[in-house]
Amino acid sequence: MKQFFAFIKKEFYHIFRDQRTLLVLFGMPIAQLLLFGYAITTEVSNANIAVFNQSPGQFSNQLINELKSSDFFRVSANVHSKEELEKVFRTDQAKIAIVIPPKFEEGFYNREAQIQLIADGSDPNLATILSSSANAIIMKWMMKKSGNALPVESITTGVRWHYNPSLKSVLMFVPGVITIILMLVSAMLTSISIAREKELGTIEILFVSPLKPGIIIIGKVVPFIILSIFNAVFILVMAWIIFDIPVNGSIVLLLLESLLFIITALSLGVLISTVSNSQQMALMLSLFGLMLPVILLSGFIFPISNMPLPLQVISNIIPAKFYLIIIKGIMLKGVGIMYIWKETLVLVFMSVLMIVLSIKKFKIRLQ
Amino acid sequence: MESQNKVIVCDGLTKTFGDFTAVNAITFDVKKGEIFGFLGANGAGKTTAIKMLSGLLSPSSGKATVAGFDVATQPEDIKKNIGYMSQHFSLYQDMTIKENIRFYGGIYGLSRKEIKTQSKLLIKKLGLEAYENRLVEGLPLGWKQKLAFSIAIIHNPSIVFLDEPTSGVDPITRRQFWGLIYEATHQGITVFVTTHYLEEAEYCDRVSIMVDGDLKDLDTPQNLMKKYDKDNMNDVFLYMAVRSKYKE
Numbered sequence: 001m002k003q004f005f006a007f008i009k010k011e012f013y014h015i016f017r018d019q020r021t022l023l024v025l026f027g028m029p030i031a032q033l034l035l036f037g038y039a040i041t042t043e044v045s046n047a048n049i050a051v052f053n054q055s056p057g058q059f060s061n062q063l064i065n066e067l068k069s070s071d072f073f074r075v076s077a078n079v080h081s082k083e084e085l086e087k088v089f090r091t092d093q094a095k096i097a098i099v100i101p102p103k104f105e106e107g108f109y110n111r112e113a114q115i116q117l118i119a120d121g122s123d124p125n126l127a128t129i130l131s132s133s134a135n136a137i138i139m140k141w142m143m144k145k146s147g148n149a150l151p152v153e154s155i156t157t158g159v160r161w162h163y164n165p166s167l168k169s170v171l172m173f174v175p176g177v178i179t180i181i182l183m184l185v186s187a188m189l190t191s192i193s194i195a196r197e198k199e200l201g202t203i204e205i206l207f208v209s210p211l212k213p214g215i216i217i218i219g220k221v222v223p224f225i226i227l228s229i230f231n232a233v234f235i236l237v238m239a240w241i242i243f244d245i246p247v248n249g250s251i252v253l254l255l256l257e258s259l260l261f262i263i264t265a266l267s268l269g270v271l272i273s274t275v276s277n278s279q280q281m282a283l284m285l286s287l288f289g290l291m292l293p294v295i296l297l298s299g300f301i302f303p304i305s306n307m308p309l310p311l312q313v314i315s316n317i318i319p320a321k322f323y324l325i326i327i328k329g330i331m332l333k334g335v336g337i338m339y340i341w342k343e344t345l346v347l348v349f350m351s352v353l354m355i356v357l358s359i360k361k362f363k364i365r366l367q
Numbered sequence: 368m369e370s371q372n373k374v375i376v377c378d379g380l381t382k383t384f385g386d387f388t389a390v391n392a393i394t395f396d397v398k399k400g401e402i403f404g405f406l407g408a409n410g411a412g413k414t415t416a417i418k419m420l421s422g423l424l425s426p427s428s429g430k431a432t433v434a435g436f437d438v439a440t441q442p443e444d445i446k447k448n449i450g451y452m453s454q455h456f457s458l459y460q461d462m463t464i465k466e467n468i469r470f471y472g473g474i475y476g477l478s479r480k481e482i483k484t485q486s487k488l489l490i491k492k493l494g495l496e497a498y499e500n501r502l503v504e505g506l507p508l509g510w511k512q513k514l515a516f517s518i519a520i521i522h523n524p525s526i527v528f529l530d531e532p533t534s535g536v537d538p539i540t541r542r543q544f545w546g547l548i549y550e551a552t553h554q555g556i557t558v559f560v561t562t563h564y565l566e567e568a569e570y571c572d573r574v575s576i577m578v579d580g581d582l583k584d585l586d587t588p589q590n591l592m593k594k595y596d597k598d599n600m601n602d603v604f605l606y607m608a609v610r611s612k613y614k615e
Contacts (some may be wrong), residue, residue, distance in 0.1 A: 191540045208421045
C-alpha cells in the first residue's frame with residue numbers, strides 16, 4: 001500500500017508540473033463549455049429580417065410590429081421592390097424576408113390571406129430556424145387577431161418541448177461537453193502518461209521494481225479518475241451557475257454513471273498506450289481515434305437516427321453514445337436507473353472487455 | 368558453501384523468439400561482491416539475458432537463480448533483491464532530487480524513517496546538499512548518472528544490474544562513477560555491468576563476452592588479454608566480435 005501511495009504521489013507531480021496536461025485538464029472544460037454555451041448556439045436572437053410590405057392597411061403594420069417586438073428579429077431593411085429584396089439578400093443585410101402582398105387585409109377577412117417568407121438557403125440550418133420562428137410569430141398574431149375579431153374554426157397544433165421547454169441549445173451541449181471532456185482527459189492523458197514513461201525509458205525501472213504490473217496500471221489510472229470526477233462536478237457547477245442548467249435526476253446516480261464512463265475511457269486509454277511507444281503516437285491515436293468519433297458519431301451534434309445505416313451500426317461501438325444517453329436522461333429528463341440500465345450494462349461490458357484486452361497486451365509485451 | 372557465495376547461477380539459460388535464438392544456453396556464475404562485466408556487441412543478446420536475470424522475461428529453457436531465487440518461478444522475490452539502472456535516464460526529470468529518492472525508496476518498500484536517513488546520506492555523499500530541491504532536468508548528465516546509480520542501490524540490494532551506465536558521460540565523471548561502483552562492492556553489493564567503453568572492462572573483476580547469443584569466453588581481463596595475446600580489452604573484444612555471423 002505504501003508503494004502504491006509513493007507511486008500515486010509521483011503521478012500527481014507529473015500532472016501538476018506539466019503545463020500542457022494542466023491546460024487540457026482545467027483549461028479545456030472551461031473553454032469548451034463557454035464555446036458551446038455562448039458561441040456555438042442554434043438559438044436565434046436579433047436576426048435581421050427584411051420587410052417588403054405592399055399592403056396599405058393596418059393589419060400588416062401590426063404584424064410587423066409583432067415581429068419587431070419579439071426578441072428574435074429586428075427589421076434591418078424596408079424594401080419596396082423585388083429587385084431591392086434581391087439586393088438585400090446578396091449583400092447579406094438579412095437572412096430572411098417577409099413579403100406581404102397588396103391584398104393582405106382584404107384576404108384576411110375572406111380567410112385567404114397570404115404571406116410569403118423568403119429565407120437565405122445558403123445556410124439551411126439557420127434558414128429553417130428563422131423561418132419556423134417567423135412562422136410561429138405570425139401564427140400567434142393571427143390567432144390573437146382571429147380570437148378577438150372573427151373566430152376561426154381550425155385545428156391549432158400546440159407544440160411543447162418536453163425536458164427543454166425554452167429549447168436552449170446549451171442544455172444539449174452541457175452533457176456533450178461533459179462527455180467529451182471525460183473521454184479526452186481520461187483516455188488521452190492516461191495513454192500519453194504511460195507512453196511517456198515508455199518513451200523516456202523510465203517504465204523499465206518500474207517493471208524491474210517490486211511493483212506489480214497491475215499496480216502500475218492502477219497507479220497510472222487512479223489520479224485521472226480523481227481528477228475526472230472533479231472535472232465532471234466542476235462542469236456541472238459551472239453549467240448551473242453560468243447557464244442555469246439544473247440536474248433534474250439524482251446527482252449521486254449521475255456521478256456513479258460518470259465514474260463508470262471514466263473507467264471505460266481509462267481502459268481505452270490504457271489500451272491505446274499498449275500499442276503506442278511514443279507520446280506523439282498516443283496523442284494522435286486518442287485524438288483521431290477517439291475525439292472525432294465522439295464528436296461526430298455519439299449523437300452529440302448529429303442525431304444518430306439521421307445517419308445512414310452503416311454509421312448507425314458503427315455508432316454502437318462508441319462508448320460516448322451510451323454515456324450521452326445516460327447523462328441526458330439523468331440531467332434533462334430526471335430518469336432513474338430503471339430507464340438507463342441497458343446503456344449502463346453496455347458500458348460495463350465495454351470496460352471489462354478493454355481491461356481484459358489491455359492486460360493481455362501488457363503481458364505479451366513482457367514475454 | 369561454495370554456492371552460498373554465488374549471487375547469480377546460470378545453467379544453460381536460453382531464450383528463443385520464434386526461430387531466433389537470442390540467448391543460447393549460457394552458463395556462468397557471479398560471486399558475491401564481484402564486479403562482473405557483461406560485454407557484447409549490440410544485438411549479441413545482452414539485454415535479453417539481463418531481462419531474464421531481472422525477472423522481466425521468463426527463460427525458454429535452462430535455469431538461473433539470482434540472489435537464491437529462481438528466475439522462472441520467483442520473479443517477484445528477485446525484483447525485491449536487485450537494483451537496476453539503464454542506459455536511459457532512470458530518473459524522473461520533472462521531479463526534484465529529493466522527490467526521486469523518496470519515490471524509489473517508496474516503491475521498494477522502505478519505511479519513512481529509512482527513506483529520510485538514506486536520502487540524507489546519499490545527498491551528502493554526492494555533495495548535492497545545495498541542489499536537493501532542484502529538478503533533475505537541469506542537472507549535468509554526470510550528476511544524473513551518479514544519482515541514478517545511488518538511487519538504484521538505495522534499498523541495499525544483493526546485486527545491481529547496470530546497463531551501459533556511463534554512455535555519454537565524460538571521462539572524469541566516468542572515473543568518479545566507478546568510484547561509486549567500488550564503494551558499493553565494499554558494502555557487499557554485487558555489480559553486474561554492461562558497457563561499451565572497453566577500458567572500463569579492465570576495472571571489472573571478471574568479464575564475459577557474448578557473441579550472437581553465445582557466451583564465448585569468461586575470465587579476468589588480465590587472463591583474457593594474455594589468452595588472446597592482446598594489450599587491451601578493446602582488441603580482445605574486436606578479435607572476438609569479428610567472428611559474429613551478423614556483421615554490423
